[in-house]
Amino acid sequence: MEHCNAHAYGSGKDIFSEGASFQLGAQWRDCWALQRIERLASESAVAMFSISSCYMCHVAKRLLLELGVSPTVYELDHQNGGEEMYKALLRLMGTAQSVPAVFIEGKLVGGLEQLITCHISGSLVPLLKEVGALWL
Known part of the structure; x- marks a missing residue:
């Protein structure tokens, strides 16, 4: 998985470090949204x-x-709490674009650019086979 930058939650940067001025309500919503993202992402081999x-x-x-x-596929514009999940993904992805956010085996691969990079480098198909999402 050399060219695929997949990392599990907790191993990346601290999403709350950017702004220590969060109010308790905002922290709770972010925490709830991240927990929901983590749960949904881990329920299938490939989640987006x-x-x-x-x-x-x-x-x-x-x-x-x-x-x-x-x-x-979780369409955030059709999910209860989708706006909070979108904001949490912005922090998690660390980019100006939070969607698409692709997870394989509950680990964040990234957005479209990272997905295409994995595919072009030849590391995406073996990873998908490894997790049982692809049978070739």
Whole structure:
């Protein structure tokens, strides 16, 4: 998995370190949203958080589907608490774009750029086979 930057929760940066001025309510919502993301991401071999109108999300879904993978897709604009989950993903991803967010075996791979990088480098298909998401 040399070219795939997948990391488990807790091994990345501290998402709360950016702003120590969080109020308790905001911290609770972020914590709740992260726990929900972690739970949903770990329930299937490949999970993707998306927004239904996002073209980059559509491209990521098409890539996975064309490889023969059926990802579990969570459309944040159709989820209760989707806005909080979107904000939590922004912090988790550390980028200006929080979707698509692709998880394999509960580990964050990243967005579309990271997914395509993994595919081009040849590390995506073996990873998908390893977790049982692809049978080739």
